Amino acid sequence: MEKVIKNFRWNGFGFPVIFSEIPAVKLNGKLVPNVNWKMVRTFVLAAICAQQETALTGDQIQFIRKHFEMTIREFAKWIGVSHSIIVEWEKKGAKPAKIESHTEFVLRLYAIKRCHDDNLPIEADNTIETAVESIKLDVLKKKERATKPFPVRQLSPSFAMEATL
Numbered sequence: 001m002e003k004v005i006k007n008f009r010w011n012g013f014g015f016p017v018i019f020s021e022i023p024a025v026k027l028n029g030k031l032v033p034n035v036n037w038k039m040v041r042t043f044v045l046a047a048i049c050a051q052q053e054t055a056l057t058g059d060q061i062q063f064i065r066k067h068f069e070m071t072i073r074e075f076a077k078w079i080g081v082s083h084s085i086i087v088e089w090e091k092k093g094a095k096p097a098k099i100e101s102h103t104e105f106v107l108r109l110y111a112i113k114r115c116h117d118d119n120l121p122i123e124a125d126n127t128i129e130t131a132v133e134s135i136k137l138d139v140l141k142k143k144e145r146a147t148k149p150f151p152v153r154q155l156s157p158s159f160a161m162e163a164t165l
Contacts, residue, residue: 002023003023003024003025003026003031004021004022004023004024005019005021005022005024005031005033006020006021007019007020008022008033010033013041013044013059013063014059014060014062014063015057015059015060015063015094017044019033022035023035041067042067042115044063045063045064045067045111045112045115046112046115048060048063048064048108049108049109049111049112050108050112052108054096055096055097055098055099055104056096056097056099056104056107056108057092057093057094057095057096057097058089058090058091058092058093058094058095058097059090059093059094060097061086061089061090061097061099061107062090064107064111065086065090067111068111068114072086072087072090079103079106079107080103081103
């Protein structure tokens with residue numbers, strides 16, 4: 001019989017993630033999660049990127065950067081900002097990083113695309129597809145409300161090219 005931990009809170013990603021039920025094994029008399037943490041990280045990343053109604057926090061930005069194994073300088077170059085901006089965002093911790101909306105949108109979209117390209121199991125792929133659809137719907141809503149053009153010139157050329165689906 002497989003053991004399960006109910007309402008398991010995990011802070012290992014730099015911010016709390018609560019699992020309603022998580023498979024577990026007994027180790028030294030204590031129940032511990034028995035999961036593929038790489039897949040869990042990917043699911044968490046897709047969930048973060050799909051949450052259009054909330055701004056990214058400093059902790060979430062750091063999680064995204066570390067998930068892709070990038071230094072602050074590499075991440076800054078990838079997004080098209082200075083490394084000091086990344087440091088400033090990450091220092092916000094659990095508070096919103098206050099990224100410009102177009103930069104945050106492209107960051108979310110590219111993170112999802114990059115996960116999708118990692119040949120993930122079908123469960124993760126479905127989560128990512130749902131996240132992409134959520135972002136596409138949000139873009140359509142924002143286009144309807146937009147009063148000025150999207151400032152693409154502010155993004156680095158390589159970031160803008162890679163962000164295209």
